[in-house]
Amino acid sequence: MASNVTLEFERPIIDLESKIREMRALVDQLDIEPQISELERQVDDLRADIYRNLTRWQRVQIARHPDRPYTLDYLTQSFDDFVELHGDRAFRDDPAIVAGLARIGGRSVVVVGHQKGRDTKTNLHRNFGMPNPEGYRKAYRMFQLAEKFSLPVVCLLDTPGAFPGLEAEERGQAEAIAKNLLEMSRLRVPIIVVIIGEGASGGALGIGVGDRILMLENAWYSVIAPESCSSILWRSWEYKEQAAEALKLTATDLIQHGVIDRIIPEPVGGAHRDPNTMFDTLRSVICEELDELSNIRVDKLVTRRREKFYAMGVWNE
Amino acid sequence: MAWFLRKTKNIAESQQREMPDGLWTKCPQCSAVLYRKELEEHAYTCSSCSQHFRIGSTKYASLLFDAGTWQETDRHIRSADPLDFVDTRPYKARLKEAYAKSDLPDAVTTGTGSIEGIPVSFGCMNFGFVGGSMGSVVGEKFVRAGRRALEQRMPFIFISASGGARMQEAALSLMQMAKTSAFLSELAEAGLPYISILTDPTTGGVSASYAMLGDVIIAEPKALIGFAGPRVIEQTIRKKLPEGFQRSEFLLEHGFVDMVVHRSDLKATLARVLRHLGGSVHA
Numbered sequence: 001m002a003s004n005v006t007l008e009f010e011r012p013i014i015d016l017e018s019k020i021r022e023m024r025a026l027v028d029q030l031d032i033e034p035q036i037s038e039l040e041r042q043v044d045d046l047r048a049d050i051y052r053n054l055t056r057w058q059r060v061q062i063a064r065h066p067d068r069p070y071t072l073d074y075l076t077q078s079f080d081d082f083v084e085l086h087g088d089r090a091f092r093d094d095p096a097i098v099a100g101l102a103r104i105g106g107r108s109v110v111v112v113g114h115q116k117g118r119d120t121k122t123n124l125h126r127n128f129g130m131p132n133p134e135g136y137r138k139a140y141r142m143f144q145l146a147e148k149f150s151l152p153v154v155c156l157l158d159t160p161g162a163f164p165g166l167e168a169e170e171r172g173q174a175e176a177i178a179k180n181l182l183e184m185s186r187l188r189v190p191i192i193v194v195i196i197g198e199g200a201s202g203g204a205l206g207i208g209v210g211d212r213i214l215m216l217e218n219a220w221y222s223v224i225a226p227e228s229c230s231s232i233l234w235r236s237w238e239y240k241e242q243a244a245e246a247l248k249l250t251a252t253d254l255i256q257h258g259v260i261d262r263i264i265p266e267p268v269g270g271a272h273r274d275p276n277t278m279f280d281t282l283r284s285v286i287c288e289e290l291d292e293l294s295n296i297r298v299d300k301l302v303t304r305r306r307e308k309f310y311a312m313g314v315w316n317e
Numbered sequence: 318m319a320w321f322l323r324k325t326k327n328i329a330e331s332q333q334r335e336m337p338d339g340l341w342t343k344c345p346q347c348s349a350v351l352y353r354k355e356l357e358e359h360a361y362t363c364s365s366c367s368q369h370f371r372i373g374s375t376k377y378a379s380l381l382f383d384a385g386t387w388q389e390t391d392r393h394i395r396s397a398d399p400l401d402f403v404d405t406r407p408y409k410a411r412l413k414e415a416y417a418k419s420d421l422p423d424a425v426t427t428g429t430g431s432i433e434g435i436p437v438s439f440g441c442m443n444f445g446f447v448g449g450s451m452g453s454v455v456g457e458k459f460v461r462a463g464r465r466a467l468e469q470r471m472p473f474i475f476i477s478a479s480g481g482a483r484m485q486e487a488a489l490s491l492m493q494m495a496k497t498s499a500f501l502s503e504l505a506e507a508g509l510p511y512i513s514i515l516t517d518p519t520t521g522g523v524s525a526s527y528a529m530l531g532d533v534i535i536a537e538p539k540a541l542i543g544f545a546g547p548r549v550i551e552q553t554i555r556k557k558l559p560e561g562f563q564r565s566e567f568l569l570e571h572g573f574v575d576m577v578v579h580r581s582d583l584k585a586t587l588a589r590v591l592r593h594l595g596g597s598v599h600a
Contacts, residue, residue: 162525164545164553169563172573174524174544181498182530186506201482202494202525202544209495223482223491223522233404233484247487248400257399259488309499310460312492313453314399317391 007061009050013269016043047268054218056244056253060226062218063197067272069279070129071098071113071156074196077279078286079104079111085145087138091171094135096127096163097207099142104154105287110146112139112207113156113196130163131203133176139207140176143183152190152290155207160225162203177206184209185306190293192286194264195219195251196271211305212289213259215251216278217266221259222249258312262289344368360580369537369580371517374426374441377476381439381584382430389428391461396423396454400487408485411447421446423454424479427462429471433588435595438466441476442523451523452483456493459527460500463511467503472510472591477528480546481521494526501530510594512587515542515565515574529573533590535583536565536574 006014020039023032054062062068075082079102086093099112114131117123139155146153162173184191184207191210199208199221215221224232229247230239248254251263264285267274293301342351347366356362360380361370378387395416402408415421424447427440440462442449459475466473482490504511513531515524517540525544528534536542543563551558561567568574578586 162544164549166550166554166556166558166562169543169545169550170571172529172571174542175529175573177525177544178494178498178527178529181495181526182502182505185495185499186502201491202522205491205494206525209499221491222488223486224484229404229484239404243404246400246402246404247484249487254488257489259492306499306503309492309496312496313456313489314397314486315453315457316395316397317393 005066007058007065009054009058010269013043013047013050016046051268051270055241056220056248056250057226057241059218059250060198060220060244062270062272063220065270065272066118068197069271069275070118071111071115071158071196073275074156074279074282075100075102075111075113077275078283079109082111085142088134088141090137091134094127094132094138095125096129096131096159097135097138099138101151104283105290107152107290109152109154109290110142111154111156112142114159114204114207116158116197127163129159129198130161131159131206132163132165132168133171133173136162136173136176136180136206140180140183143180143187146189147187150189152192152293153187153210154286155191155193155210157193157195157199157204157208157221158197158219159200159203160198161200162206177202180206181209185309186302188298188302190290190296190301191305192289192293194282194286195221195260196282198225200225209305209309211293211301211308212261214262214264214285214289215254215260216264216271217251218270219251220244220249221251221254222247257314342370360583362580367538367579369517369539371444371478373421373443373445374476377441378426378428378430378439380580381432381474381587383432383434386431386436387428388430389422389426390465391427391458392422394423394454394458396452396486398485399453399489400485402485402487404485411485415447419443419445423458424449424451424483425455425458427458429465432474432584432591435472435588435591436469437472437474437591438462438469439474442478444478444480444518447483449477449479449523450481450483450490451479451493452486452490453493455479455483456490456496459493459497463497463500463504466509466511467507470509472512472595473504474512474514474587475527475531476514476516477519477523478516479519479521479523479528481523491522494522497527498530501527505532510591512590514583516540518542520544520546532594534574535586536568536577537580537583538565538577540565542568542574 082102084100098115116129117126193210195215226240226244229243254260267277271278344363346368349365421443515536565577
């Protein structure tokens with residue numbers, strides 16, 4: 001899975017780590033064990049320090065890290081017995097959204113998530129995780145399936161946005177997303193939404209209405225990507241860092257404004273630095289949330305879900 | 318730097334503003350010079366080429382409602398600046414200017430009125446207010462107007478005109494898509510009609526939520542309607558878009574709106590639809 005991509009702010013950590021590796025190679029010939037331990041302590045401190053003080057733009061970069069776990073990684077690692085289901089039954093199967101049945105903590109659930117590719121070839125296949133209308137319609141089909149068989153829904157969000165293409169418009173991108181928003185607001189089974197990477201705009205929200213909105217520590221979620229925001233408001237692509245700051249798009253920002261309910265901690269350095277820990281964390285958090293939601297009567301669940309969204313927004317009167 | 322060395326291109330002002338209030342107006346489409354009275358008689362459309370001018374909620378209310386029935390609601394709800402948003406200018410300054418420049422309460426006006434004797438709850442977006450962008454105020458007023466329809470068993474009619482979500486409210490404006498759609502799921506369960514009217518332009522987060530969720534969706538002729546804006550699509554596919562792409566007639570052809578109706582016929586069309594759908598509402 002390693003692509004050896006180093007983000008700029010990770011550089012000092014990577015440099016120290018490689019120094020430690022070099023020293024380790026010499027440990028048989030030289031008595032440098034204490035120095036190595038000291039360096040390891042330093043690298044831990046450095047890592048903790050860097051990741052405690054990340055700027056919003058740096059988090060956006062972590063959320064986009066090419067080694068970051070994607071929906072299918074969680075489906076195979078945090079969930080068991082994933083059976084993928086395909087197609088919207090109207091036009092085609094959209095590989096930018098994967099969906100199906102899976103088991104978690106002993107119960108079956110319907111899972112829907114955006115899927116990015118890892119290299120050029122798979123990215124072309126997955127359209128960089130940017131769904132067409134048929135992706136949202138496949139999701140819609142899954143919601144109905146979930147309701148019919150009383151299965152909870154888990155949605156994993158990770159998209160740079162819905163695809164802004166000619167055919168996507170022709171086939172009703174707006175309608176496909178809108179319909180999901182309405183359907184997810186009335187669905188009579190629990191819905192857990194987790195923003196695992198990028199949550200860009202309506203393309204993310206199109207599978208993002210639920211009873212509990214969870215977000216990984218380094219994910220981002222907003223109305224627009226910082227680059228596009230920069231190009232519109234600053235009329236230049238150069239202000240992405242300022243745009244990221246202004247948009248307040250991190251998990252800590254969003255929990256303050258009631259947009260999300262819970263932050264899921266990532267391993268130090270981001271999910272890609274220790275995917276197995278991340279998979280375990282996600283599994284246990286989802287199980288815990290499902291246990292709680294399953295105690296709520298369905299009428300109350302739907303009312304509560306709607307009221308949660310009715311409360312969103314800030315205005316003066 | 319001299320102007321001819323300028324590297325970054327400003328975004329061209331391709332968007333037509335709302336109707337100016339002069340005695341004479343030139344049609345941007347066919348260049349016909351139109352006398353104000355003539356414009357009013359044609360519901361603010363060009364009498365020679367039928368170009369629909371952008372008008373705001375005040376004019377729509379006067380076109381649609383029986384004399385003396387229109388009553389505005391929730392005018393006191395104003396945009397806040399929860400994120401202390403600053404781009405090239407602070408959001409607060411933009412809002413202040415928008416309030417000063419127009420007499421509008423925000424990007425949406427709501428109220429009640431009667432259409433050929435049928436009482437309805439109504440909302441209409443104002444493109445002239447920060448591009449008709451949907452922030453927390455639009456979402457909240459949409460839900461309150463819808464709630465009024467629900468409580469008084471009236472149909473709910475909403476006219477969209479918006480470039481999309483209001484960026485300066487970031488995730489909170491994105492959530493207005495969910496908020497308004499969630500409300501429409503409640504309204505649908507109550508069996509009350511929701512009619513969505515799409516005018517130029519209806520794009521972005523507004524199109525991908527309540528605008529596309531009408532039991533009946535009516536579009537004005539040649540309105541731009543779509544999720545992604547034409548410029549973004551052209552940048553993505555690196556091609557010019559075909560003539561008429563994302564216009565009302567195109568959406569009608571592709572099955573995403575029920576009808577394209579000339580503004581002069583809007584009131585009568587609404588009344589006909591409501592008389593069919595509203596049987597249980599006011600028997």
